[in-house]
Amino acid sequence: MSTGEKFIQMFIAIAVFFAVIAVILLATQRMRSRTGELAQAAAFVLPAVILIGVGLLYPAVTSMYQSLFDKTGEGFVGLDNYQTIFTDSEQLLVLRNTAAWVILVPIVSTAIGLIYAVLIDRSRFEKFAKALIFLPMAISLVGASIIWKFVYDYRDPTQDQIGVANAVLKGLGLDTYKFLLNDPWNTLFLIIILIWVQVGFAMTILSASIKAIPDDMIEASRLDGATGLQQFRFITVPSIRPSLIVVVTTISITTLKAFDIVRTTTGGNFDTSVLAYQFYTEYFRSYNQGLATAIAVLIFILVMPIVIYNVRQMRKLEAR
């Protein structure tokens, strides 16, 4: 299809959509009776409800059901797929890696984001300093992976290095290192990529809640002779605790679902796969539908408690 045709298709799609919405609105506009009110409400809500029902609810339920079947989706195998996830050595490695991601990314990102937010709070360059850290959030994870693959680029120690990381190592007189190949530390170097992206998010949210701490509280602590560190420890951190929890849980959820980094950097090789990526390979490379859906359901089960906790904390924040 040519470029022009693509744009035409796009405008057709948008035009058709708006036509449908306009018809819905016009058709229900004149209704004032009780049934008219209902019809109107239905017209407003149903497009969303149908899409969510067909596109989210139905597939989610189907996936759970399919996860009890074999590769082809025909023979019933009970919980065998789940057993595979927790016993097969390849899958256990995936679980190990996923655990490392979910523990490290939220904690380290939040810690750096918090420290940075405190450091630059009310400084002259605050806006600019924030934009620098925030910028990676606008970049796709694919783009971020390419940026970091270049940082990690490996060459023999005798050669001129083109990757910053190995150039630093060589500058320090050390051997160059295959950051993406050497298990198990390669997972750590992939984790750094997501931390690099997520710190901006943590910093933004935390900086906003640091600014919401009442000035007299800080003033009072200063009069009591608190040092900067004591202020941080006894005023700042307790005051923004709910936001801290929201940030940590939100980043955990993102981390559990992120598969782009592993796919772009190593393709899951060298023992770096994680659940979200394993799901993809099991279905599209190994054609193992049962195992793939079981992994997806496992992600679902892992995400669920975090989301519920996250939402409760958010409600608390809103109530304040």
Next chain:
Amino acid sequence: MTTVKPDLGAAEADAPGPEPVSTSAHQALSSPWASMAAVVIAVLWTIPTLGLLITSFRPESDITSSGWWNIFTNPSFTMSNYDQVLHGSDTKLTTYFVNSIVITLPAVVIPICIATLAAYAFVWMKFPGRDLLFVAIFALQIVPIQVTLIPLLKLYVHPPLNLMPLAGPDAPGGGFYTLWLSHTIFALPLAIYLLHNFMSQIPGELIESARVDGAGHVQIFTRIMLPLMAPAIAAFGILQFLWVWNDLLVAITFGSPTTFPLTARLAELSGTRGNDWFLLSAGAFVALVVPLIVFLSLQRYFVRGLLAGSVKG
């Protein structure tokens, strides 16, 4: 190249290196060490992007023979990398750039419209099961898209009731419908939730008095609600824009090589031509330009959207 601006700005500010920025006299943790720590973090965060940006303007032979930092002692610039990734027959990023635009615009506009309508009904209309339905939609936010992909793909390929398959060789609209629909579906729960939050802050008297004056829901929606909701819609619109433009999973699951966006093509290049940094660096920045412009020009709304999503305020 518009990307150059922010990053070169960053370079200028960071160039002095470890020299502390002595601004934070009245700051809680004010000390030269604190400022230095902030500068160190800022530099560390900027170097990876800066390195690839500089690389994208260096001649191919330089890229492979020496590190990008040599540009400061031995400057030489070229635009040929960009020329080659955009128009070269083996990469043709222009095609994928168009795909990204064609995918993203409807995938932002459509869910926003549907979600605004639904959010309005959930806040201002009375109908049986309203609260239950809203809680259900809200709860469905926890479904990770991975769980829905395989059944959804099957629905597109073999739809029930003899409907037209949306995927496959004879797919309508060049195969873009699967992507538009999927992005719309995945955006709806969060969009409805966010817009519902904003909308319920609008004083009820405003709606009541309009109703007393004889305005119907449609008039109230189009004349009063939409203008008032513009900032909230912008906030969600930017989140959704960045999400769709930067997405890889939905694109490679439901798309085909003819509908792949930039991210999918870049991921492919990273696999097949992983050491051709003259291509990858320029390619990465081609994919970066648009979200970066959107992000920098509308940062205010973006931050507001983020804050509303996790910390309403």
